[in-house]
Amino acid sequence: MTSSPSALLGALDPTSDRAVFRQIADHLREAIDKGRFTEGAKLPSEAELVEHYGVSRMTVRNAISILQGEGLVHAEHGKGVYVRPRPPxxxxxxxxxxxxxxxxxxxxxxxxxxxxxxxxxxxxxxxxxxxxxxxxxxxxxxxxxxxxxxxxxxxxxxxxxxxxxxxxxxxxxxxxxxxxxxxxxxxxxxxxxxxxxxxxxxxxxxxxxxxxxxxxxxxxxxxxxxxxxxxxxxxxxxxxxxxxxxxxxxxxxxxxxxxxxx
Structure with a gap:
């Protein structure tokens, strides 16, 4: 079970000129970097992120896509999105x-x-x-x-x-x-x-x-x-x-x- 997004992620800044999906990606990246989501941990579901941020599914998917492009997470079909292991x-x-x-x-x-x-x-x-x-x-x-x-x-x-x-x-x-x-x-x-x-x-x-x-x-x-x-x-x-x-x-x-x- 993953913790509630509200306990792990921040809130959107309505005064920022940074796109909403990029703000969400920033929050998730920071949570990963600070160990709130450890290697192999499952991120909150699309539905949970939509509810937490009050945005569309497409906005959430765009945010997740950024993290996938950075190699931080990977998606498992039908299961969810997980933090990629990075064994040095x-x-x-x-x-x-x-x-x-x-x-x-x-x-x-x-x-x-x-x-x-x-x-x-x-x-x-x-x-x-x-x-x-x-x-x-x-x-x-x-x-x-x-x-x-x-x-x-x-x-x-x-x-x-x-x-x-x-x-x-x-x-x-x-x-x-x-x-x-x-x-x-x-x-x-x-x-x-x-x-x-x-x-x-x-x-x-x-x-x-x-x-x-x-x-x-x-x-x-x-x-x-x-x-x-x-x-x-x-x-x-x-x-x-x-x-x-x-x-x-x-x-x-x-x-x-x-x-x-x-």
Whole structure:
């Protein structure tokens, strides 16, 4: 049972020049942000909101549509409108690629999942040889052919990111990296075993709205943006040995970085 709207929501301001449906959306958003409606909670019904605000059903639906577009709520046909869960995963940027994790046989995603107390899974795995895009080729020092590893990552059954690793073909062909399961510690552990000791990673991060295929792959709700991260791994000889192009559901991640002050 949901509480009465009058106990959780404010009243309309008749002197405001802000449209009524936007005021209602503001009230509902504030109630969600302040925890009056928690994750998974059902919002008041259309009938309850109509009665509380003294407006038409269309006005209420327009307000709900705004929240759906922001990714805050989702509608279940015949049941109602619910606050969307937003489980954060804290990415430990200064730690997740630490060598000690690889030596323990853990990939970066496994480290992240354990830190979040979640169950990691990988599916939609594809390994193939390709000609790289101009951008990937440039990042890899002019590589003409690459081995690409594409995969989707899930936490507790929920898709949270899709990644494509691009490695120079002369480096990865006929090695465990070309196998579906490269072994403990993932491809970075295999690279180091092949003599390419990793020295540093460079990451570029930006936020954007998802493409239709990304919405489908990550099962994104309307209005949820993605984090687009491109990481380049370098060995101690200064060679770029991998470029990883990753698209993440923005509502599932908190990017946490430690930056030195000197």
């Amino acid at each position: 995963v804290r990415r430990l940027a200064s730690d997740r690629f630490a060598r000690r994790h690889r030596e323990q046989g853990k990939s970066a995603f496994t480290v992240e999942a354990e830190a979040a107390g979640s169950r990691p899974e990988v599916d939609q795995l594809e390994v193939r040889e390709e000609r790289p895009s101009q951008d990937i080729a440039a990042r890899l020092g002019g590589a003409r052919k690459v081995l690409v590893r594409r995969r989707r990552y899930l936490l507790d059954g929920r898709p949270v990111e899709f990644a494509s690793s691009h490695l120079p073909l002369d480096l990865a062909r006929n090695t465990p990296i070309a196998q579906p399961n490269p072994g403990p510690g993932g491809i970075y552990a295999r690279l180091e075993k092949l003599g390419h000791r990793l020295e540093r990673f460079e990451e570029e991060v930006r936020a954007r709205m998802p493409a239709p295929a990304e919405v489908k792959t990550l099962r994104l709700a309307a209005g949820v943006p993605v984090i687009h991260l491109i990481r380049t791994a370098y060995d101690t000889e200064g060679r770029a040995v991998e470029v990883c192009d990753t698209v993440m559901a923005a509502d599932a991640y908190v990017l946490a970085y430690q930056l030195p002050a000197e």
